[in-house]
Amino acid sequence: GAVVSQHPSWVICKSGTSVKIECRSLDFQATTMFWYRQFPKQSLMLMATSNEGSKATYEQGVEKDKFLINHASLTLSTLTVTSAHPEDSSFYICSASFGMSTDTQYFGPGTRLTVL
Amino acid sequence: AQSVAQPEDQVNVAEGNPLTVKCTYSVSGNPYLFWYVQYPNRGLQFLLKYITGDNLVKGSYGFEAEFNKSQTSFHLKKPSALVSDSALYFCAVRPAQFSSGSARQLTFGSGTQLTVLP
Numbered sequence: 023g024a025v026v027s028q029h030p031s032w033v034i035c036k037s038g039t040s041v042k043i044e045c046r047s048l049d050f051q052a053t054t055m056f057w058y059r060q061f062p063k064q065s066l067m068l069m070a071t072s073n074e075g076s077k078a079t080y081e082q083g084v085e086k087d088k089f090l091i092n093h094a095s096l097t098l099s100t101l102t103v104t105s106a107h108p109e110d111s112s113f114y115i116c117s118a119s120f121g122m123s124t125d126t127q128y129f130g131p132g133t134r135l136t137v138l
Numbered sequence: 139a140q141s142v143a144q145p146e147d148q149v150n151v152a153e154g155n156p157l158t159v160k161c162t163y164s165v166s167g168n169p170y171l172f173w174y175v176q177y178p179n180r181g182l183q184f185l186l187k188y189i190t191g192d193n194l195v196k197g198s199y200g201f202e203a204e205f206n207k208s209q210t211s212f213h214l215k216k217p218s219a220l221v222s223d224s225a226l227y228f229c230a231v232r233p234a235q236f237s238s239g240s241a242r243q244l245t246f247g248s249g250t251q252l253t254v255l256p
Binding site for chain 2: 126130132
């Protein structure tokens, strides 16, 4: 149980284009989803927290107009990288939680984004 | 603000030997503590967590961790390492009590690369 999927697993795009990444909780309803960014050999940096049906809360330094997050249902959240540039190349990981105070975050497999 | 320290970037251990991956934390109030493992180009897999109760927590794949409040530590251990345990391990913390939704977020350590040598 508690499986989270991400699609696509990897994507290569040209500079200036937009890329959408999907995060789905397959066997549970996720009231909260988190989006992280990870650089090679580094830890996860939280980008934003999203609750179903409400606007995402972005961490300081994360451009909300560049990284659009939508959490339209209890099983799906999307991250859109708008007007991507090479510096946006990274490993993006989502996680989902049930919403209880003691809940565990369950992580997706990640999406490798390469911007040429 | 909460923080997590994993003092060792790299831990090497021979197969069959016990392993320890260290983690210390700082948080206001009581902590919720987590260990995750990451294999190359994959997301994080949950290993175990401490919420309350017994200080020794048992998790997946034979791993366990001991919560030590006085030393603010939550070291990950396994009695007998396997080559397949080689991966990147992350410790994470968040406060047990919080007043805002955003405080539910986890703060991760920098990660420890575990290599088990055959």
